[in-house]
Amino acid sequence: MGAWDRAFHIMAKVKVGLPQGTRDFSAETVRKRNYIFITIRTVFELYGYQPLETPAMENLDTLMGKYGEEGDKLIFKILNNGLDRTEKHLKAKEDFEKVLEGKNVDGITERALRYDLTIPFARYVAMNHGQLTYPFKRYQIQPVWRADRPQKGRYREFYQCDADVVGSTSLLNEVELVSIYATAFEKLGVGVDIKINNRKILGALAELCGGADKMVDITVAIDKLDKIGIDKVKVELLERGLTEEQVSIIEQYLAIDGSNDQKRAKLAALIGHIEIGKKGIEELTYIYEFFNPESSIVNSETLDPTYVSLTIPDSRFTIDDSRFTIHAPLVFDFTLARGLNYYTGTILEVKARNVQMGSIGGGGRYDDLTGLFGVPNLPGVGVSFGVDRIYDVMEELKLFPEDVQVGTQVLFFNLGEAESRAAFGLMQQLRNKGIRSEIYPEAAKFDKQFKYADKKNIPYIIILGAQELEDGTCAVKDLKKGQQETVSQARLVNYPFKF
Amino acid sequence: MGAWDRAFHIMAKVKVGLPQGTRDFSAETVRKRNYIFITIRTVFELYGYQPLETPAMENLDTLMGKYGEEGDKLIFKILNNGLDRTEKHLKAKEDFEKVLEGKNVDGITERALRYDLTIPFARYVAMNHGQLTYPFKRYQIQPVWRADRPQKGRYREFYQCDADVVGSTSLLNEVELVSIYATAFEKLGVGVDIKINNRKILGALAELCGGADKMVDITVAIDKLDKIGIDKVKVELLERGLTEEQVSIIEQYLAIDGSNDQKRAKLAALIGHIEIGKKGIEELTYIYEFFNPESSIVNSETLDPTYVSLTIPDSRFTIDDSRFTIHAPLVFDFTLARGLNYYTGTILEVKARNVQMGSIGGGGRYDDLTGLFGVPNLPGVGVSFGVDRIYDVMEELKLFPEDVQVGTQVLFFNLGEAESRAAFGLMQQLRNKGIRSEIYPEAAKFDKQFKYADKKNIPYIIILGAQELEDGTCAVKDLKKGQQETVSQARLVNYPFKF
Numbered sequence: 001m002g003a004w005d006r007a008f009h010i011m012a013k014v015k016v017g018l019p020q021g022t023r024d025f026s027a028e029t030v031r032k033r034n035y036i037f038i039t040i041r042t043v044f045e046l047y048g049y050q051p052l053e054t055p056a057m058e059n060l061d062t063l064m065g066k067y068g069e070e071g072d073k074l075i076f077k078i079l080n081n082g083l084d085r086t087e088k089h090l091k092a093k094e095d096f097e098k099v100l101e102g103k104n105v106d107g108i109t110e111r112a113l114r115y116d117l118t119i120p121f122a123r124y125v126a127m128n129h130g131q132l133t134y135p136f137k138r139y140q141i142q143p144v145w146r147a148d149r150p151q152k153g154r155y156r157e158f159y160q161c162d163a164d165v166v167g168s169t170s171l172l173n174e175v176e177l178v179s180i181y182a183t184a185f186e187k188l189g190v191g192v193d194i195k196i197n198n199r200k201i202l203g204a205l206a207e208l209c210g211g212a213d214k215m216v217d218i219t220v221a222i223d224k225l226d227k228i229g230i231d232k233v234k235v236e237l238l239e240r241g242l243t244e245e246q247v248s249i250i251e252q253y254l255a256i257d258g259s260n261d262q263k264r265a266k267l268a269a270l271i272g273h274i275e276i277g278k279k280g281i282e283e284l285t286y287i288y289e290f291f292n293p294e295s296s297i298v299n300s301e302t303l304d305p306t307y308v309s310l311t312i313p314d315s316r317f318t319i320d321d322s323r324f325t326i327h328a329p330l331v332f333d334f335t336l337a338r339g340l341n342y343y344t345g346t347i348l349e350v351k352a353r354n355v356q357m358g359s360i361g362g363g364g365r366y367d368d369l370t371g372l373f374g375v376p377n378l379p380g381v382g383v384s385f386g387v388d389r390i391y392d393v394m395e396e397l398k399l400f401p402e403d404v405q406v407g408t409q410v411l412f413f414n415l416g417e418a419e420s421r422a423a424f425g426l427m428q429q430l431r432n433k434g435i436r437s438e439i440y441p442e443a444a445k446f447d448k449q450f451k452y453a454d455k456k457n458i459p460y461i462i463i464l465g466a467q468e469l470e471d472g473t474c475a476v477k478d479l480k481k482g483q484q485e486t487v488s489q490a491r492l493v494n495y496p497f498k499f
Numbered sequence: 500m501g502a503w504d505r506a507f508h509i510m511a512k513v514k515v516g517l518p519q520g521t522r523d524f525s526a527e528t529v530r531k532r533n534y535i536f537i538t539i540r541t542v543f544e545l546y547g548y549q550p551l552e553t554p555a556m557e558n559l560d561t562l563m564g565k566y567g568e569e570g571d572k573l574i575f576k577i578l579n580n581g582l583d584r585t586e587k588h589l590k591a592k593e594d595f596e597k598v599l600e601g602k603n604v605d606g607i608t609e610r611a612l613r614y615d616l617t618i619p620f621a622r623y624v625a626m627n628h629g630q631l632t633y634p635f636k637r638y639q640i641q642p643v644w645r646a647d648r649p650q651k652g653r654y655r656e657f658y659q660c661d662a663d664v665v666g667s668t669s670l671l672n673e674v675e676l677v678s679i680y681a682t683a684f685e686k687l688g689v690g691v692d693i694k695i696n697n698r699k700i701l702g703a704l705a706e707l708c709g710g711a712d713k714m715v716d717i718t719v720a721i722d723k724l725d726k727i728g729i730d731k732v733k734v735e736l737l738e739r740g741l742t743e744e745q746v747s748i749i750e751q752y753l754a755i756d757g758s759n760d761q762k763r764a765k766l767a768a769l770i771g772h773i774e775i776g777k778k779g780i781e782e783l784t785y786i787y788e789f790f791n792p793e794s795s796i797v798n799s800e801t802l803d804p805t806y807v808s809l810t811i812p813d814s815r816f817t818i819d820d821s822r823f824t825i826h827a828p829l830v831f832d833f834t835l836a837r838g839l840n841y842y843t844g845t846i847l848e849v850k851a852r853n854v855q856m857g858s859i860g861g862g863g864r865y866d867d868l869t870g871l872f873g874v875p876n877l878p879g880v881g882v883s884f885g886v887d888r889i890y891d892v893m894e895e896l897k898l899f900p901e902d903v904q905v906g907t908q909v910l911f912f913n914l915g916e917a918e919s920r921a922a923f924g925l926m927q928q929l930r931n932k933g934i935r936s937e938i939y940p941e942a943a944k945f946d947k948q949f950k951y952a953d954k955k956n957i958p959y960i961i962i963l964g965a966q967e968l969e970d971g972t973c974a975v976k977d978l979k980k981g982q983q984e985t986v987s988q989a990r991l992v993n994y995p996f997k998f
Binding site: 016017018019022023024025026027030031034045046047048050051052053054055056057058059062073074076077078079081108109110111113123124126127128133135137138143145147156157165168169170172173175176179183290373374407408411414420421424428431434435436437438439441442452455456 | 515516517518521522523524525526529530533544545546547549550551552553554555556557558561572573575576577578580607608609610612622623625626627632634636637642644646655656664667668669671672674675678682789872873906907910913919920923927930933934935936937938940941951954955
């Protein structure tokens, strides 16, 4: 095959490696990640959300300017095809020089990798506005790319996992999304607090402190509370031009504590007299009471974080007749701000219990998803799951079910030509019953085949040698228990394997 | 919220569109595609193949030079971060000039989108060589990107779906892969022919026609037979410097027809005396007989394409005791060449029956996957499924099961505040049983809610109005049959929905 060798092996060897900040996922990791994806997807579907997939690349125009100046820098741009080693170089060079002068970049790059799932979703809705049925409920589980400096837990390629509904202002949507969080994390076995706040409450606080134009300053400072503490937040607020008196009101606001109803009472005393604050508290209360239909906001053992003991019930669900009880506490957290983004109403954030980890989910309501793309006044609300962090939490707390990690369930040893043919027939019967099986492809030494089963964590091996071939039997060995049993070939298909 | 408006709405509206050659996939399409992916993945797992996922981007060095000159041009390169609008411009400009002089490109692009799944797999195996358990069986289902000119059925982003085993020369692997094809297409309900040939047979033909150095010429010409016909193939062979006599031998070879055993006999007469040809026929025969253990190559009603009537059995599987019968005929096709690639032994191609369509799968054996990455002599064999074409075939032949397309199964009408709260509780019970349900989020007019159910193809609606609230009942309406039934709320959870 000299010709083939020449045709395909002319290139020099290259050093092998992965681009910084990217990862290969081997079988065990893929399986565990799929367990998370499938669980969340199943819950999205249970709630009537429909899948959407958009391309990895978008037009550069679609993405640029949507994520702030810092975000723009982190967008991976794709070089126009043929621009590095072809005859288009001169044209490209001209274009490149234009770029340097701050002009048109079309000559060099017109496409980029998606940076999140929200802007592609907005682009999709705007493009298909006339054909969609509203309220439009979509979920999307796909990777995104960011040219961030890689560090522990931060990657340049990672998955996002979003559900949004657009075209409806009803708070029932918020109720559903809270319930989606509770159900998904309960199915995953992850104990969480679901924190809730409302941008209207933050708006009222801003009004109380000198007007709506203070909103951004206040939000940015509050958002850092977890990281830098109250004292530094106060310093930052003063630096941002708020008066001592205003800062003192904010301090009072941030100090609100107690059970949900105690918090609510304190909040009402502080901002309940402001129209927008009243509205915010009403919205919060509406959502809260949905999970608590008999009582008003007070008096809930299930939902008040002071009383909740988060136990995962055996059934993974608890139904109390016509009422649905969620086991993840819904916690009023007025310090929740959700950074500098486009939320206008409810905001949500999910924190895992019993582990040190940032938020593993977040979302909120926005007024206008698609205005940027020419379709104004389409309100919506959505949530996002932080899959990489959820993975880390589940690893740390050992929450992945054992069977998630099992690949092949049965390995047939290969002990020769005639033996492997007989084994092949038996193996096909097991496969037809859905048992994941393989046969060692060569008649290698016993040791080698054992080692293969061991390394691949295969729970059963089946040995069919010359003697068994003659007897019409085979030996089934349970590698976990170290027990072996002789079984007639005809009955192997009904053998009680325990996986 | 003036501040927010200012912060997030300062950008001008942009024209919305998708990059050429890319697609959005809406719910129905995602569902159908997932049906194909899940079916194939399940079969891969049944056969002991393990999942692998690699990043979308690879180092440019890893990809360049692996796909021929034409392939290199089709690789999407990623602009180094910060190269279009930052202070790095001058540095970048210098680098760019170097590129123009044919020097180092590092300044401009160092990463690219993967072009296929084979090279990333080879890179992964080479990188993790010491840690892997051999034979290493992996499958991979991920998108790839090519800057090809878009046209009907050809996209710039599309999925590949590969299974490969490396580190084993046993023909049992080929047997398994043929069986994977047969099983997967049977589960999908797609009638196929699995064509098989062997590069050693083509090698023998080349020897017969003047030496191994004619191999590439002959393969390239033969590969076009389907498209251009025998006469033009002959012209091309003559143009490529073969003699009339040699071309006549090739014509004789290409004309081989009949049942598998007739073909094999004719082939043996032509090239059986050449060592490599004999080996090729032996390999072909070994694989063939595995599905036919009692007979030699002749005399198989199941496998001979002349006799096979491809019926999909009810059970989707037929097991004849210790013997596995595949329903997809394995067809000897000596005109199969599989283009200009690195195959060295068995080659496979799958054609759908009853529809005009190119091959929907292909694969083969290669001698050296990872030599390019510094790990020599790792042989392997693999197959690939052409998911986009399989999708088109299944659409054309209407092979997708109806239930694949059902999203939400039950819609609760929203008829007011108290009514929707009661409906919400009932809905959660259905969801806990796994029934995909939603409630219309606003108390809109009946008509509007009906229209919503209709457009989303929801089979059942549940109406719970003031009267039902009082009676403790609800009305279940089967929209397909147009029948309505009053059910007590307590018994709704056990209602016999038919999905």
